[in-house]
Structure formats: structure tokens, C-alpha cells
Amino acid sequence: MSELKTSRLHTADADFGERLDRLTAWSEDRDREVADRARTIIDDIRGRGDAALLEYTAQLDGFAAESAGELEIPRERLEQARAEVNAEQRDALDQAAERIRDYHQAQKSESWQYTRDDGTVLGQQIQAVQRAGIYVPGGKAAYPSSVLMNAVPARVAGVGELIMVTPAPDGEVNELVLAAAASAGVDRVFKVGGAQAVAALAHGTETIPAVDKIVGPGNIYVAEAKRQVFGRVGIDMIAGPSEILVVCDGRTDPDWIALDLFSQAEHDEEAQAILVSPDADFIEAVQQRMNQLVQELERGDIIRTAMANRGALIQCRDRADALAVVNRIAPEHVELSVEDPQSWAAEIRNAGAIFLGRHTAEALGDYCAGPSHVLPTSTTARFSSPLGVYDFQKSSSVIGCSPEGAHELGSVASVLARAEGLSAHARSAEARIRSTSSDN
Secondary structure, three states, X not given: OOOOOOEEEEOOOOOHHHHHHHHHOOOOHXXXXXXXXXXXXXXHHHHHOHHHHHHHHHHHHOOOOOOHHHHEEOHHHHHHHHHHOOHHHHHHHXXXXXXXXXXXXXXXXXOEEEEOOOOOEEEEEEEEOOEEEEEOOOOOOOOHHHHHHHHHHHHHHOOOEEEEEOOOHHHOOOHHXXXXXXXXXOOEEEOOOHHHHHHHHHHOOOOOOOOOEEEOOOOHHHHHHHHXXXXXXXXXXXXXXXXXXXXXXXXXXHHHHHXXXXXXXXXXXXXXXXXXXXOHHHHHHHHHHHHHHHHHOOOHHHHHHHHHHHOEEEEOOOHHHHHHHHHHHOOOEEEEEOOOHHHHHOOOOOOOEEEEOXXXXXXXXXXXXXXXXXXXXXXXXHOOOOOOHHHHEEEEEEEEOOHHHHHHHHHHHHHHHHHOOOHHHHHHHHHHHHHHHHHO
């Protein structure tokens, strides 16, 4: 049995920081060809609409549709898939959807107003975006969970219409993905993937309507296309490869930890799985169990490549060291497989999702715990958040002046406007002061 290769680091080493940064870096420099290709596709879809969409779908997905109408999956087909999946799968979809819905209800913002003593009304009007596009990956694996994690928060937010796109190699879409779309209340589903799907959602074609916001993870072309259409439409985030960082004190079953690391490493060859522990013997035990368990897994080759490319077993000196590593990496997922995980969580500043305690496998969050599994990656948890209801809501400020309020605010605005040299601003505000005086 060959050893599964992965990097070994120690926080006490003089070059630890440098090695860690190299290991976790996700460089965009190598992706200039991807950016150019995405730009070409976007421009082509914008210029030629359905004709270009059909060409790219045939070329990249192997699905040669004769007309753009064939790209849409009828609503009754979604309901058929839901009816025909086995009862255990349908029940699992329903339970997951219910948990996701319950969690996200707590995130929903409501409009509010208040009135100041001078009669001025101030507030915020909250509305959902009218139409959202959901990208669901469908290349190396099928992801019905991604349908739920994107669509259910949008439905809770009150989005008017949900448009889903997903790659369909050879024209086929996984039945569970279709069933999940029915369960989540997706309005329309199109068999389109890649940068061309993002371009169609952003600019619209004769068949696919333009949306206000695009959410959902995808491959590097999808991520780059989302970056390029941002501004014309909103996006949730630019997602990189999956990440997990497990902090363990050495008192959890090594099998659990090995499998938790593999749960993300199996996504693709660029995924990242890292263990941080102060216990050298435990790290060695996890390594041995990984060597054995990888032999049993269907995606073992992907796991081996991911662990060799970007995986790591890191020995730390103490709790402070471990927390420093977490906050430096800002991982998508962090598991705290330790005693009193709540106290550790209080010191984590940067993470997409925090999993508390030895029994909380990251995989539970991927499928059914409740929070969306669409999370910030590639250190962006330093400044961004998981997908949520707030991603599908927007606010408008509300301002209403009484005569007294216009008088008071006009006086202040006049002074500031004239200080900035904006006399039309000043006179507009001053006009209300005179009007108020005459009214009185």
C-alpha cells in the first residue's frame, strides 16, 4: 500500500508562513487564457444570442440541440422526476429543504421606518430582486444539494422568478437534480452550462431571460464569466476550489478526521484539505488511516491528486498557534474537533462556516444542516459571507420631510453644499427654507 502524499508542516519552523502561503495561494495569473476565452464567449452570446448558445452547447457539452427550445426542461418534467425518484431520496430532499428554509427564515429583513421629532420620516424599504439565475454544477458530479442551497434562500427572500441553468453532458440531466428543482420551487430550468450559461443569464437571449443576479458555484470558466458580467448583474461571489481545515486536539477518532478531509478533497483535484493538531502521534495516525481509506473510495484518484497538490498535515504548538493558522487561511469550512468548541469559535475571525465539536461533520453542512453551503473561498471569508436571503434582497432608503424638517435639514445642507462649491444643491435646499417660512 503506497502512502498518500501530502505536505507536512510545523508552525515552529522558520519558513512556516512562507510555505503555508505557497500552499494556500490560488493564483489568477495562470488563468489569463481562461479570462480571454470567457470574454469571447460572453461577447458572442451577447451578439448572437441563441445561435451562439446552441453552438457552444454542442461544442462543450456534447448536446446538439436543433433549436433553442430544446434547451428548456418543461415544468412537468421536473414534477415527473420528483414523483419517480425513490421514496427515501424524495424524503431526504424534503427534509433538507425544510431545514434550509427554517434556517433562512431567520435571515429575512423587513422594511422599517421611524419619525423624528421634526416630522421627518426615515427608513429602509426592503424588496427581493425580481429574477435570479441559479447555476448548478453538473460536470464531474451531480449536485441536487446545490439546487436546494441556492433556490430555497431565494424563495424565502421572495424572488419573483428563479431561472436555473445546469450543464447537461450529452443532453442528460441527473434525475435528482430535476427533482430538487421541483422541491425548491424553481420556475424554469435550462440545459446550459459553462461561461455561455452565465452570459445568457446576464445578457438574455431569445430563449433565456436576463436576470438581476446570478448565484451558485461552478468551474473556473463559470467563476471567470461571473467576474466579467458583474456590474450588469449582481453575483454572489467568485468561488474557488473547495476547502476544509480541521482543528483537532488528538482525541477524535482518526477515521473521522481522515474522512472529513476526504469529503472536500474528493470534489476536484484543486480542492484543499488541511489538518491542524498539536499532537504529532495523532497526525501520524490520521496519515495511516488516510493511506488505507483512500483505497476504498470511488474518487480515490481525485483525492490523491488533491492531497498531493494542496493538502497538508500541520503540527502546531498550542491553541493560539492553531487559531492563528485558521484566521490566516480564512477557510471555506473549519471543523473544531476539540473540547469546548464554542470558546474556540469565539476567536475565529475568518471562516465561511464553523462546525462545532467532534460529531459535526462538514458533510452535514453540505447537505441538510440548514445554512447554505455556498461559501466564500480563497481567503475571501476575510470580507464576505455565506450565500443567504440577504443576497436576494435589496434596500431603498426612504426619506420624507415635513415642513419643519425641510427647514432644519435645508439649513444644514446649504452650509455643506456651499462649502463644496455646489450652489445648485445649496439653492435647492434653501428653496425649502423660504417655502417653509412663508407657510408659517
